[in-house]
Amino acid sequence: MSTSLGLSPEVVHYLAEVNPPEHPALTRCREETAKLPNAMMQISPEQGAFMQVIARLVKAQRAFEVGVFTGYSSLATMLAMRDMFGDHAHLLACDVSEEYTSKARHYWKEAGIAHLIDLQIRPANETLDQRLAAGEEGKFDLGFIDADKTSYDGYYERGLKLLKRGGVMLFDNVLWSGRVAHPENMTPDTAALRELAFKIKNDPRVHAAMTSIGDGVLMCIKK
Numbered sequence: 001m002s003t004s005l006g007l008s009p010e011v012v013h014y015l016a017e018v019n020p021p022e023h024p025a026l027t028r029c030r031e032e033t034a035k036l037p038n039a040m041m042q043i044s045p046e047q048g049a050f051m052q053v054i055a056r057l058v059k060a061q062r063a064f065e066v067g068v069f070t071g072y073s074s075l076a077t078m079l080a081m082r083d084m085f086g087d088h089a090h091l092l093a094c095d096v097s098e099e100y101t102s103k104a105r106h107y108w109k110e111a112g113i114a115h116l117i118d119l120q121i122r123p124a125n126e127t128l129d130q131r132l133a134a135g136e137e138g139k140f141d142l143g144f145i146d147a148d149k150t151s152y153d154g155y156y157e158r159g160l161k162l163l164k165r166g167g168v169m170l171f172d173n174v175l176w177s178g179r180v181a182h183p184e185n186m187t188p189d190t191a192a193l194r195e196l197a198f199k200i201k202n203d204p205r206v207h208a209a210m211t212s213i214g215d216g217v218l219m220c221i222k223k
Contacts, residue, residue, distance in 0.1 A: 004044050004214050005175055019049045023079055025111035026072060033070045033103075041069050043146070043172065047214040048076035051144065051170065054219075055080040058168050060141035061089055064131075066124040066155050067147030067172075068095040071104025077144065078113045091117045092131065092140075094124035095147075125151065128158040138164045146172035149189040152196050156220075160205060163222045171196070175216025 007015075022030070022045065033042045043051075055063070055077050063081065065074050074093050081089035095101050098121055108114040120127040124147060143159045145152060152171060159169050174180070174197060179190045197218060200208045206220040 004046055005177065005212060005216065015046045019046060022048075023075070023111055025107045026075055026079075028110070029070055029072050029075060029103075029107040033072065036070070038069075043073050044214050047172075047217065048072060050213055050217070052076050052080040054168060054170065055142055056084065058141050058166065059084060060168075061085045062092075062140045063090070063142040063144070064092040064094070064128070064140055064159065064162060065144045065146075066094045066128075066159075067145065068093045068101050068104050068119070069097075069146070070100050071107045073144055073146065074104065074117060075107055075111060075113070077142070078108070078116055079111060082113055082116060087116065089116050092127070093117050093119045094127045095119070095121060096123060097121075125154050125158060128155070128162065132158065132161055137161050140164065141167050143167070143169040144172070145169065149173065149176075150192045152192055153199070156196060156200070160220075160222060165222055167222050169220045169222070171218040171220075173215045174210060174218040175212060177215060180216075 030045060033039055051073060060081055063077055068074055074091055078089060078091050101119055105114060108117055140162045141164060143163060145155045163169060174193055176190055176193050179185050180194045197210065200206060200218060200220055206222055208220045210216060210218045
């Protein structure tokens with residue numbers, strides 16, 4: 001099971017005990033995904049609970065997600081959004097894998113939220129550019145980025161345009177299992193994450209903070 005970086009099994013168990021109970025579809029998604037070869041691509045349960053709180057804080061009615069995998073993050077976010085806005089909630093989900101997102105569709109359907117999620121199977125930048133061209137700049141409350149790391153900067157720039165003022169964008173895996181803390185590590189993914197972190201730190205367009213939830217979450221609020 002995916003857990004936050006550096007937590008002992010005892011602390012992980014404690015977090016599961018004190019956090020709100022998962023929706024049954026979330027539990028099924030997490031447990032079944034844990035059996036897959038790429039299970040570590042799934043966010044941790046405590047990160048899902050955190051994202052639900054963020055969605056509620058910003059009163060997110062419209063959200064976008066880049067990197068769906070088997071659907072845990074989109075499911076967690078949409079459950080909170082539906083609770084607030086019912087069938088007026090909307091999530092744009094971007095991914096390139098039909099294989100993994102077919103599993104996500106199953107969990108969305110189980111939770112009764114599939115009709116609220118617009119899944120686009122193609123390169124995410126194409127989808128985001130299309131939405132911007134369609135006049136959706138400033139129309140989204142929340143964004144979550146959890147995909148190919150070397151493209152994070154492109155997702156950031158497009159996502160920032162899609163967000164309204166006060167909207168929040170979350171980037172996953174920004175600690176990259178600690179590799180970003182070693183300057184000698186210049187692999188493309190590590191370098192891209194490090195460069196984005198310092199870019200956002202100095203970007204006057206946002207308020208930002210990095211946390212150690214999951215594998216590191218970078219939070220940006222659009223000014």
